[in-house]
Amino acid sequence: MHLSNRAQGVSPSATLATGQRAQALQAQGIDVINLSVGQPDYTTPQAIKDAAVAAIQADRVNGYTATEGVLPLRQAIAANLATLHDIHVAPQQVVVTTGAKMALYALFQVLLNPGDAVLLPAPYWVSYSEQVKLAGGQPIEVAPTDSLKVTPAQLAAAVTPTTRAIVLNSPQNPSGTTYTRAELRAIGEFAVAHDLVIVADEIYGELLYDTDQVAPSMLGISAAIDDHTVLINGVSKTYAMTGWRIGYAVANPTITQALKTLLSHMTGNPAAVSQAAATAALTGSQASVAEMKAGFKHRRDVIYPQLAALPGFRLTKPAGAFYFFPDVTAAMARKHVTTTADFVDLILNEAHVATVTGEAFGLPGHIRLSYATDLATLQAAVDRLRAFMSD
Ligand SMILES: Cc1ncc(COP(=O)(O)O)c(C=O)c1O
CATH class of the missing domain: 3.40.640.10 (Type I PLP-dependent aspartate aminotransferase-like (Major domain))
Structure with a gap:
């Protein structure tokens, strides 16, 4: 099958790729927490x-x-x-x-x-x-x-x-x-x-x-x-x-x-x-926007200090959107991995938390974790990451 140079020159979306790997593990019965997605977990008002x-x-x-x-x-x-x-x-x-x-x-x-x-x-x-x-x-x-x-x-x-x-x-x-x-x-x-x-x-x-x-x-x-x-x-x-x-x-x-x-x-x-x-x-009424914003803010405020305290994670508090993007170069060194993609795979396979590699955003040495999910799930993900990093 002959495909255009244009089609062959394009990389698939890295955020979707991680999500798919997480789903493949889930299909094997593994309980994966997926923090790779970029969409609110709320339903449309x-x-x-x-x-x-x-x-x-x-x-x-x-x-x-x-x-x-x-x-x-x-x-x-x-x-x-x-x-x-x-x-x-x-x-x-x-x-x-x-x-x-x-x-x-x-x-x-x-x-x-x-x-x-x-x-x-x-x-x-x-x-x-x-x-x-x-x-x-x-x-x-x-x-x-x-x-x-x-x-x-x-x-x-x-x-x-x-x-x-x-x-x-x-x-x-x-x-x-x-x-x-x-x-x-x-x-x-x-x-x-x-x-x-x-x-x-x-x-x-x-x-x-x-x-x-x-x-x-x-x-x-x-x-x-x-x-x-x-x-x-x-x-x-x-x-x-x-x-x-x-x-x-x-x-x-x-x-x-x-x-x-x-x-x-x-x-x-x-x-x-x-x-x-x-x-x-x-x-219409913008009340739901204010409610969702308050929900995202609360999650950020609870999770940020815990994430920043993980060994080898360095990040400033995100002002907006719903992602954390820590610099994990020191964490990678502790785990003896050289590429961020390998680090993301290690987290997925060992801690069962799906994240996205910073390489996808032009900034290796970082990973992206979405906080557009409920607080209990986010807390479980941070607990897993803490256990993974203290191994
Ligand atoms: C920075 C940025 N721009 C644009 C979009 C596209 O949003 P949509 O096509 O859903 O309107 C996204 C979605 O993830 C985004 O993160």
């Missing part, structure tokens, strides 16, 4: 499910919709940006997609020519580099500082005449690191000066724990930065709606038009019933 059912029953979601999504949803997204960030965009600047993943995929397709470079400050989410490659582009990793935040000086050292874009994810998957508005401004001004597009992935923006505020946005800082920014967001993480597959991009008219044209041939439109559900999520 009842009011959102009810709105979806009502839309189905009223025959409002049988047909194709506009490629960019129905107007009420795009209006709801614009209104949400105004409420949360005092950012004012027109619904015409919003393109709704089949998950934020599709927004990012389509965006790299419209931005990149073969050989164009995209700066990826490490650690970065697994799909960015593969999506850039699928668009014929070149992912350029920018090594992290101790704070796991990239600086304009580092970007200046990495930028070349072929650089087209920077991906900035805040709060960040895998470490929860969150940029301040001043830091975003500095990076935004750098991007404007070099005429780069800023891909601002803010999908964890409402999951910021030591404040009742949301994380600062790259949009709304200055008109010039707005013009260079594509905001990526979605309902997956905030509303426990990963399976509904609704994300969106907010961009200038040139980019939104190109995205619409491309998506009209790729997906046609995101599922109409999911659009109805997402509209209800954004326009």
Whole structure:
């Protein structure tokens, strides 16, 4: 069977691969705790499910919709940006997609020519580099500082005449690191000066724990930065709606038009019933968002000190998202393993806890553990890791 170079050049998602290995052990009857997944364990709030059912029953979601999504949803997204960030965009600047993943995929397709470079400050989410490659582009990793935040000086050292874009994810998957508005401004001004597009992935923006505020946005800082920014967001993480597959991009008219044209041939439109559900999520009571946020925060606060106290684990408290990303180089040395992938395998096989290797995020020597699971399970996982590390 002949497969394209494109298909052969793409690596499978490492987070999904670990999950599959965990499932294989579970199928053998082994009790594995799976902390590799990146989705809330909460169920979609009842009011959102009810709105979806009502839309189905009223025959409002049988047909194709506009490629960019129905107007009420795009209006709801614009209104949400105004409420949360005092950012004012027109619904015409919003393109709704089949998950934020599709927004990012389509965006790299419209931005990149073969050989164009995209700066990826490490650690970065697994799909960015593969999506850039699928668009014929070149992912350029920018090594992290101790704070796991990239600086304009580092970007200046990495930028070349072929650089087209920077991906900035805040709060960040895998470490929860969150940029301040001043830091975003500095990076935004750098991007404007070099005429780069800023891909601002803010999908964890409402999951910021030591404040009742949301994380600062790259949009709304200055008109010039707005013009260079594509905001990526979605309902997956905030509303426990990963399976509904609704994300969106907010961009200038040139980019939104190109995205619409491309998506009209790729997906046609995101599922109409999911659009109805997402509209209800954004326009209804936000009490469930606050409840879920409080739940994630409590888990983080209980588990973080225990994880930080494990021999050979070093980490700062994640400000947002729902992952821990400890530096485990000293733990690896204690266990006499040299690659992080081997360390992850050892933890899986001996402690029966599934984690994800930092190599998948461009940062070996770290592992990612999700705390989007209930506290009793998290506690059992930490107890297993403690026993494993004291062997
Ligand atoms: C940083 C980041 N961006 C985007 C996504 C994609 O989310 P979705 O496609 O579910 O909207 C994820 C999901 O894990 C993520 O972690």
